[in-house]
Amino acid sequence: MLARRRYLAGEDERRLGELIAALADPQIKAVFCARGGYGAMRLLQSLDSARITPKALVGFSDIVALHALLGRAGRVSIHGPVLTQLGALSTSTHERLFALLESSRPAQTLHGGATFVAA
Numbered sequence: 001m002l003a004r005r006r007y008l009a010g011e012d013e014r015r016l017g018e019l020i021a022a023l024a025d026p027q028i029k030a031v032f033c034a035r036g037g038y039g040a041m042r043l044l045q046s047l048d049s050a051r052i053t054p055k056a057l058v059g060f061s062d063i064v065a066l067h068a069l070l071g072r073a074g075r076v077s078i079h080g081p082v083l084t085q086l087g088a089l090s091t092s093t094h095e096r097l098f099a100l101l102e103s104s105r106p107a108q109t110l111h112g113g114a115t116f117v118a119a
Contacts, residue, residue: 036061
């Protein structure tokens with residue numbers, strides 16, 4: 001996480017290896033992204049969603065690309081704060097986030113929505 005390669009957190013190969021290890025490890029129950037960024041897009045082609053054990057991925061910004069990959073694989077992801085923001089969360093937001101991570105039930109079920117297809 002502390003490595004640097006220009007504006008990225010290190011070389012793609014190292015970041016990919018660390019992400020795959022975290023997503024595949026059955027002992028790890030959730031993965032928080034350190035920050036959002038373009039670098040997530042650079043890893044998508046090399047991620048094998050079949051190797052990902054059930055766990056939540058938490059993050060936002062360009063991390064949404066990883067959310068989409070996990071969603072297609074039937075995995076859970078949370079569009080939420082990145083690791084660097086956890087200390088700035090209100091107590092109630094922090095408690096709600098971790099209650100969501102510890103629960104086996106969906107946070108909310110949406111009904112009656114429509115699919116939007118851009119013209």
